[in-house]
Amino acid sequence: MRYTGLLYRALNPRWHREPLSGEGARLHGGRFNPKGAPALYTALSIATAIRETNQVGTLQPTTVVAYEADLEPVFDAEDAAAPAAYDTALEMLAAGDWRLRMRDEGKSPSQRLAERLVADGFVGMRVRSFARGAGEDDLVMVVWSWGPSLPARLTVVDDAGRLA
Template identity: 60%
Template structure:
């Protein structure tokens, strides 16, 4: 599937001056990226972006960034038949145990799934949000590639506030 529109990301202020780096996710790993894989976790709405960035504990300081996105060949993680081609299910996508598996030194099934999608040439994944309080229609786009062929992401910063 293709996406052309705005995306939102709620950043730790430490990374506010590098909104296109993906290094925070690479450093710590995430549901859809093992450690060492730069990834941007974006959302289709501001509220979802804030929920995603504050999944543990209380609301923490955050920098909200908007992006203009034009991305082709996204994998649609809402389609059960497409998931099944990768031996994945929506139930496994939602499994909160991914973090514990990663902490024990392994990779979660969702991280292995992400690596398979990357190998198949998908720059990213459209998937529902699994953050606390998210509704089934709260959606994220997880990006492993956001520049180059089929993927263009630019920060909305018309007033150069991040400079």
């Protein structure tokens, strides 16, 4: 699928001057990226972005950033046929033990899926948020490849230069 529109990300203020770095995900790994692979975890709504970045504990300081996106191809995990084509079920994507599996096995099943998708040319994945309190309509866009031009154009909305 192709995605064009706005995406939102609630950043740890440590990264607010580098909203396109993906460095935090590269250093620590995430549900859909192993350690060493940069990724941007964005959301289709501001509320979902805040839920995603504050999954543990109480709301922490956060910088919310908007991005203009034109991404293709995007793996659409919301289309039931797409995960099935990769022998994947929603339960595997939603598994809360991905951090333990990453620690014990080196990579979690969801991280291995992400590697397969990247190898198959996908620049990102649209998937339901599994953050605490998220509903079926809370969607995230995990972006593995991005830059200033197509097919994976992602630009920060900062008309007033507030991040400079």
